[in-house]
Amino acid sequence: MSDASPVTPQKPRLLERLPGLIGALSASPFALLMLFGFVAPLLCVVWFGFMPPKTFSLLQAPTLENYQTIFNQTYFKSALWSLGLASVTVVILLVICFPLAFAMAKIFRGAASFITYAIATSLFVSENIRLFGWVIGFMKNGVVGGTLSKVLGLQIDSLLYNIPVIILGMVYVYLPFMLFPLVLGVKMVPDQVREAAFDLGASRWQVFKKIDLPLAMPGVMIGSLLVFVLSVGAISEAKILGGQKVVTIASDIESEFTYAQNWPLGSALSTMFIALTTVVVFFALSRFDLEKLLGKKPSE
């Protein structure tokens, strides 16, 4: 065609005129990855949950058998254990991390970044190695037991394989996920507002309750949410530190896939689990604007 030449220089201009297209194009590799590696596998799980038990094929007539099994047996118990352990972990972490986050955001200067790096480093070490450190510390004749018997002549048995140790493991592993959002949250509390409150005669506790906590709420929410979701799905803590004391939903799912070789039942369990976490995450995220937290540079 003879009038092809005026069309060619139009092409970049088309891109300029449609900024929406550039954004969508830039987002597309990520979107494709998520469609292939996140959405499709999840649909696969949901669909597999409706397959007859003990099959490995997705092409059978759908059935509700797996869901009946779940409600008739004791699987809800492990779900409750998971929810309970996760809630306790969140509460303990809030109590431990808030003062630390406050100090890091408002009081420390150089030390704050030192603490940040010291704690962030742990994220890169495989969770299992770190949990194994507690095993060496707490086992019979371990670092704690051995020291106690040497120094105080106190013979103690293994401190492992009970519920407090599982909670300790979770608190330990998920501490960074609570601490860092909390630091961001506390940084959002303006100093002037706190000082004004103090000048007007508010007590320390009143300032905390009426100013610090509400203004740092986005950080509190994100931290709690992250920790809750991560620890509901936790598997290693209960296995490495807890022995067989408690069966969590994640280890139920794992054993259906490995020992029991019952993929459909495992999938049905996963589906319920996914539904639960998605509801929690969506509910919480819809109430807070993440961009505000990330885009707003904390004042230094």
Added chain:
Amino acid sequence: MIVTRTQKTGFSFYAGLVLLVFYFPVFCIIVASLSKKRFFSFPYTSDDMTFKWYNDAINSPQVHDFVGVSLRIAGITAVASVAIGFFSALAYARYRWRGRQTFQRLVLLPLFFPQSVLGLALLMWFSFLDVTTAWWTAAIAHTVWIAPITTLIISIQAYGLDESLEEAARDMGATRWQIMRKITIPLLLPGMISATCFAVLLSWGNFALSLYTTGADSALPEWLYARMTSGYQPMVPAVGVINVGVAIILVIALFAIVRWSTRKSRHSTSSH
């Protein structure tokens, strides 16, 4: 803020305590890695100390295999997730487009998702596609989980990107590709470098995703887990310590890069 000395001391004491407890397990592993005994018990004298397990770990062909698999997975994951993260960060923080808000909400979703379930889901998906799982399927799994993180890290840098520089280049007749190569990429480079470090480290330590998606190949965290739950070897804490050491070195490098890049960008903005 006015801070009294007692307040500062109190908070410092508290922070020190938290850090001490936090590093207690690492200390335990170091102690265990130096014990000569086949079965660990504490305390031991200096006669019972040895570096033998480190020697064994470094020379074990088995460990070499696992390190090789982990390295391959980490390498591919880093390249793929930083490349994808670069573009999605632009979509996240730089361009205004319809669907941006939805995108921003959905980007982080995989992070809030239990990794063990994601690993299982991918295992089923690969089996449905008739793909035999191996180290490269694990790299796909890691990328799904790490790409949101690299997106986030690069986005933070992209928020600080001065749009007028791109516009000025365009006004002077630069093509889209030239703008990308000469302005956008150099300005986002510090973010991309730290994203690479994060991607390598997070892939290196990942257990839950690898467990289901490596197939016949095995990554280092899988081997460590198997040896911890059954068949303990004194080499295990030594491998663990080496792992921690590598992580610490990488974090220090990361810290240096971030320092260097912030100083550089402060320098360049002040000279405008």
